[in-house]
Amino acid sequence: SQQGEEDPQALSIQEGENATMNCSYKTSINNLQWYRQNSGRGLVHLILIRSNEREKHSGRLRVTLDTSKKSSSLLITASRAADTASYFCACYKAAGNKLTFGGGTRVLVKP
Amino acid sequence: NAGVTQTPKFQVLKTGQSMTLQCAQDMNHNSMYWYRQDPGMGLRLIYYSASEGTTDKGEVPNGYNVSRLNKREFSLRLESAAPSQTSVYFCASSAQTGNTEAFFGQGTRLTVV
Numbered sequence: 001s002q003q004g005e006e007d008p009q010a011l012s013i014q015e016g017e018n019a020t021m022n023c024s025y026k027t028s029i030n031n032l033q034w035y036r037q038n039s040g041r042g043l044v045h046l047i048l049i050r051s052n053e054r055e056k057h058s059g060r061l062r063v064t065l066d067t068s069k070k071s072s073s074l075l076i077t078a079s080r081a082a083d084t085a086s087y088f089c090a091c092y093k094a095a096g097n098k099l100t101f102g103g104g105t106r107v108l109v110k111p
Numbered sequence: 112n113a114g115v116t117q118t119p120k121f122q123v124l125k126t127g128q129s130m131t132l133q134c135a136q137d138m139n140h141n142s143m144y145w146y147r148q149d150p151g152m153g154l155r156l157i158y159y160s161a162s163e164g165t166t167d168k169g170e171v172p173n174g175y176n177v178s179r180l181n182k183r184e185f186s187l188r189l190e191s192a193a194p195s196q197t198s199v200y201f202c203a204s205s206a207q208t209g210n211t212e213a214f215f216g217q218g219t220r221l222t223v224v
Contacts, residue, residue, distance in 0.1 A: 031210065042115075042201060042215035043154075088153060092209035097161060098169060099144070099209045103153035 004032070004089040004102030012108045019076040021105040023089030024069075032065055032072050033090045037104070043088065046074075079109045113137050117202050117216035124192040124223045132187040132219050134202030142208040143185035144169075145177060147198040148218075154201065160185055161208045192223045 031050045035043040062075040086104040115136045146154040156169030160179040176188045205213040
């Protein structure tokens with residue numbers, strides 16, 4: 001079974017709106033990472049948040065981590081058509097030494 | 112900047128045929144990975160190599176073998192392809208397993224008929 005599960009599976013918004021997606025995981029982790037995948041392409045790393053961090057920012061991206069609820073959220077502010085992509089969370093646990101991905105959230109930003 | 116290079120980009124195999132997917136990275140990374148991506152399933156880890164000379168099973172290793180040829184190259188072999196192995200395969204690398212960002216290749220779309 002996969003460690004991270006994203007919600008919602010799909011999201012459609014207008015350009016300029018904010019997009020929020022969530023990731024829940026089952027067991028404790030060392031860090032959680034978010035990746036973007038454009039159609040037909042490889043994944044691109046967006047941001048990494050460690051288990052002792054609660055929030056990180058990178059440009060228009062804001063990631064939060066709540067280890068008590070075993071969940072993370074990715075917020076994209078002021079979305080653009082170019083943000084249309086699938087977004088994946090990935091959980092890393094040192095014990096086991098694996099980076100495991102969730103099923104992804106497909107985001108469509110309409111111009 | 113090449114990053115992670117996978118070959119081939121597309122491949123069609125008949126059931127029972129064998130093939131090797133090649134992956135090379137030029138970032139001097141220690142760790143390399145092979146994932147498969149199926150519709151609605153996200154990415155699932157097949158095998159990984161934490162450092163040169165070591166390989167370990169991931170979530171779905173059955174039907175696959177890997178070789179960490181050197182620090183740059185990590186190949187994935189299908190000895191006897193099955194239709195269930197139809198998927199998009201991604202190779203990735205990172206400086207350290209899990210603690211740093213992973214860089215992905217463009218993928219190999221494999222169809223087994």
